[in-house]
Amino acid sequence: MVTLPMAALLASFLFGGLSAVGALTDSFESSALKALMSDLQNLPPDWSGDDDPCGSGWGGITCQNSRIISIELSGNNISGQLQGDIGSFPELRILDLSYNKGLTGTLPGTIGNLRKLTELDLVGCGFTGPIPDKIGSLENLVRLSLNSNMFIGPIPPSLGNLSRLYWLDLADNRLSGSIPISNGSTPGLDLLVNTKHFHFGNNQLSGEIPPQLFRLNLSLIHLLFDNNKLTGSIPSTLGLVQSLEVIRLDRNSLTGPVPENFNNLTGLQGLRLSNNQLTGPLPNLTGMLALTYVDMSNNSFDVSDFPPWTTTLLSLTTLILEHTEIRGAIPVSLFSLPNLQKLILKTNQINGTLDLGSGSSNQLQLIDLQTNFIDDFKQSDANYNPEVILIGNPVCQESGSSAQNYCTIAHPKASYSTPPNNCLLPICSSNQISSPDCTCSYPFTGSLVFRSLLFSDIENSTYYKMLEESMMKYAQSHQLPVESVALSNPHEDSSGNLAVSLEIFPLKADRFNRTGVLSIGFALSNQTYKPPHIFGPFYFISEGYTNFSADIKTPPKTSGSEIGIIAGAAAGGFVLVLLIALVGVYIYRRKQRPPKATDLSNLFAGWDTSKSGSDVPQLKGARWFSLEEIKKYTNNFSEANCIGAGGYGKVYRGAIPAGKPVAIKRAQVGSMQGGVEFKNEIELLSRVHHKNLVGLVGFCFEQGEQLLVYEFLPNGNLKDTLTGNSGIRLDWPRRLRVALGAARGLAYLHELADPPIIHRDIKSTNILLDEDLNAKVSDFGLSKLMESGERGHISTQVKGTMGYLDPEYYLTQQLTEKSDVYSFGILILELVTARRPIERGKYIAREVKMAIDKTKVLYGLQGIIDPRIGSGTPLKGLENFIDLAMRCLEEAGADRPSMGEVVKEIERIMQLAGLSASHKSASSSASQGEEWRRNLQHPYNNEAFFEYSGGFPLSRVEPQ
Structure with a gap:
């Protein structure tokens, strides 16, 4: 007979030997990855502490020569906090944890140790605190996407050291302070001469836009500084950056005139300067023939005649000059621009007759001239029929004018939604959704947000069909498991962006596996997928995916030298099986012995303070239930009585002898990671009693079980x-x-x-x-x-x-x-x-x-x-x-x-x-x-009841 200590010793020796012989991952990196696991939840199921990350093919992990070179886990609903171990992968090239809103806390400074990192994508997570200054040490970084988190504090000046940076996206955070500029001893963003994307919108940045930030040799394409607290004037050096395609400075507190040299930016397609305090003359944009979208509304420009340059911009789709002190008549030729879709000139001093002429453009959808001085309206072509709004003009104050369409505001058009593909939509069960191909499945969902459109007719289905075709073409060319995509509810959000709901449906299945979600998430977070250029720069935000199917694991590739290692490991298999059988016999015989009576005088005799991280609970009248009682009340934890489940346990409905229904929360057996929280619950709820506090009926701590018994509340949270x-x-x-x-x-x-x-x-x-x-x-x-x-x-x-x-x-x-x-x-x-x-x-x-x-x-x-x-x-x-x-x-x-x-x-x-x-x-x-x-x-049948951080029932720092 093998004794238990002997069995443990043999198991340790055998498993340790196999690990040393058969491991395909560098031992230091394997340990670091497993250390990260202890602080994260909802990881892929094939992440096992007993398996080798490279040798077993952990989901989202890519290896080369036994070193981890890529960690890609976007859209997996991972929660928890990153610890300093994340900096323990010196060969790592890609780190993509996007669309995991449960990832919270601060970003460890050790991330600066990943000196070979080229892409850092943390889009749409819940990270807080300052951006680590150590990121400036990642000299090989090409893409830095930290947008849509909750980072605070200033932009680290050290980012100026990232000389290879192509994409810098810090938008949609709570960053404050000024834009850092180098001063000889300290780096700054003016050193990023190769960066093509500055996305800083929707923060709390303040101070002036530094003139040093712009120079003639910059490669900048997108400058997005919208929705901040920037002050001062627009620097004239901005007119030197002739590579610019999009400028967004809207929704700040900028003052002074628009630089005269702006018309040097002949490649500019989108210009948004609205909602500032700009003064001086309305800028002359003559010669900017690529301009598609212009919005300079709500500023304090000098009173001026209607700008003649507007009729020369043949690419123009959108002209918004609301409240800009324009006067005089609108030239008839403006309405002949071939691509014009929207003209908004509200609250100005425009007068005379509004004459649309014969109208060679068939794209014009809206002319909004509310609150001006127009006294007549002419429309020569009956087939040329855009929506015209003249409310607040003299022409709408005449007798009988209320009957005219242009003296009312039309109802909004129906929002776009992808139609079925020549099929009849089925009635889907559960939370499944019908795809455009009329199959029921669980799609990967989220929102596409476009930061600078080059069109304004957002009700036009043509554009969304173009976008759908583009996405499907990309999915097919990159062999993504996508059957179809559906777009719906396009609308302008509070930041002036176009937001569109996106559903991506799985190919030949009713749900994605984790590999499919990772590949789709990476394409969107990494910007590998490029939409048609008229949609401009975008980002994607997903709520994560929970309806995974089982992954089919692909055996990891092995080199010739590794075949012998694997064969050696297999040679120990027979010994391993024999050992397991012996240990199993021993455990079985141990279980036949009668259990010792529970020590009622010391309920927490087995409380391990080293594991629980807390002292023995101090109780004031809480009722103790034996494990046998709990099993009786729940019919031995019958699945029929299970009313909720989560990452660290389940909730069961039970009835104590008095007939009172209760909710029983059960942690995973043997887990002491949440000892502090278990102690808190029973200590606090046993000492406080109020009709507006949930009642603790009792608890059970026995044989490694941690159970809390609450009053049953039928109407949920x-x-x-x-x-x-x-x-x-x-x-x-x-x-x-x-x-x-x-x-x-x-x-x-x-x-x-x-x-x-x-x-x-x-x-x-x-x-x-x-x-x-x-x-x-x-x-x-x-x-x-x-x-x-x-x-x-x-x-x-x-x-x-x-x-x-x-x-x-x-x-x-x-x-x-x-x-x-x-x-x-x-x-x-x-x-x-x-x-x-x-x-x-x-x-x-x-x-x-x-x-x-x-x-x-x-x-x-x-x-x-x-x-x-x-x-x-x-x-x-x-x-x-x-x-x-x-x-x-x-x-x-x-x-x-x-x-x-x-x-x-x-x-x-x-x-x-x-x-x-x-x-x-x-x-x-x-x-x-x-x-x-x-x-x-x-009420307990949802993950919110189990939002733990490694224990029972630990609450968390997490996004909602």
Whole structure:
């Protein structure tokens, strides 16, 4: 008989020997990759700590001569944080982790050790903190795409060292400060003479645009500085860069005149200078024959006659000169430009007769001349019929003019959606979607965002058919597993970009495998796919893919020298099988012995502080359940009782002897990685009791199991309700009551619990609803006690959920009750808009703040407010509710209200709305509640309930 120590020793020797003999990956790099695994979740299933990354062909890993040269894992819903081990691959050429929003935290500075890296693609993740200065050490870098994250702080001057850089995309972050320029001892972006793409839009960059940034020998094609806080004048040196094709400086605070030498940019196709404070004469663009799209609206130019150069731009599709002090009559020849599609000249001093002439152009769709001085309208060609809007002109003030089409605004056209390909659309089951070829499958989805269109008729199906054909041609030529693509809902977003929903359907299957998603994601993040040039520069944002089929693993290629190694490893196979059989017999016999009685006097005798990272829990009255009891309540963890599943465990519905339904969360057996969070939950919930806090019925810690037993809440979490996934509609009164309940729960934690408790992860998925839609705060895995002497703040590692995370806490690492108040402010906006805190790189707080106009009804937010909130109910008090949210979101915690004050303000708002603020819910009738309960998806049946960071139930820093 082999004893257990003997078996372990033999196994260690045999497996160790095989690993040493058969490994195809450099041992240091293999260890580093496996170390990264411990901090990441939702990795490809073929990533196994027992396998060799190169030898076993791990998904997304490419090797050469036993060294890892490429890590490509885009669109896989990976979550967690990158640690310093990422810098341990000296031969790495490509690192692409795009479209994994769960990747959060700061980017390790050790990434600067990857000296051979040529491409770093982190598009659409959830990274925060500053961009590491060490990236400037990657002298071979050709592509740097960090857009659509949450990076803060200045642009590192060290990026100026990247002399080979072709593509630099830092857009859609929260970068601040000035654009860095070299000064002799410090590098700057003016040294990037070979870079063709400067994409810095949608940040918070300030200061002047440095003249040193531009020179005659630059290769720059795209200059995108839109939606920042840049000031000062446009440097005249910009007119020297004759390679430029697109300039976007719109939506800043630029002043002064447009440089006279701009008409030297004869290759320029798109020019957007709108929404600044530019002065002086309207620039003369004569000779810029490639110009397609011109927008200089909303500036303070001098009063001038209608610019004659407009009629010479034969490529022009779009001319937008709204509020630019233009006067006089529009020349008839303007309407004969062969490619003109849209002409917007609102709020100027244009007068006389609007004469469209015979109109040789058949592309013109819109002429918008609202609020001018036009007194007559002539149209010679009846077949030439664009939409003309003359509201606010004298011609529309004459008797009978209201009957004219040009004195009204037409209804918007139907949005484009890819039609079926000569087939009848089927009715698809589950979450499947019908493709244009009428097959049901799970597509890879996301949004294509085009930053500088060269056309303006976004309702024109011709362009989208062109784009679809282009994408399919690319997929076929690169042998991507794509059956078809579908586009829908093209619209202009808040930044002036064209956003289009994209669905990519799998070829000859109902779902993609991971290899297919990786190849598609890489083509879009890496910009390997190029759309037709009229769409201009683009980026793609995916929500990730979850419906993977099994990958068919391709055996790794082996050299002649490696065949002997593999044969040697195979020679040990018989010994391995024999050893496993012996160990199995031993374990079987051990299991036949009667188990020892549970030591009830010391429930946590087996608590391993080295693994759990925390001391033994200190309990105050929490009920302990034995594992046998839990098995009985769940029918031995029957799949029929499973009501949810996630990366680190499952949730089961059970019933304790009194008949009360409970929800039982079970971690993976033997996992102690979440010991801190398990301890937090049972310690905190055993000591606090409030009707707006989820109730902990008990727990079980036995035989390596970690189980938490909660009260069962049938109406799910608030996020599912707001998105419509639960089947419940929350009108305005119910949303106020939900807010009040959650606020009361938080106020209890802050002001009545002893010691006070900071929740640290307030968000819509952690607000659960009972049978009467009363709100209950849940998930205390990240909560912190404010012990005596810590009343001001706690200095602690930053944790929470991106989008809800208090920026002051993030920057100072000092946690206070006001950090929960900030998160609650985001929750208020979520209640009002039903939007996620971050959507496509846009912050709901910023979007609402920018849209508020207190001179208008409902602050002018009708386009942002969730349309399901009203349904005939007046939104009394909504403006006050928005004001409260803005107070909660103040930059400094000291300026935010306490949760007690928040409770009082919501109660006051409810009184204004004519609602009762009593504790008893005034929600649905019993019959309505029963109907909801019959139609609900279960609240725990979603991944949000299992958003761990290596344990049970660990919350996280993650995007929403």
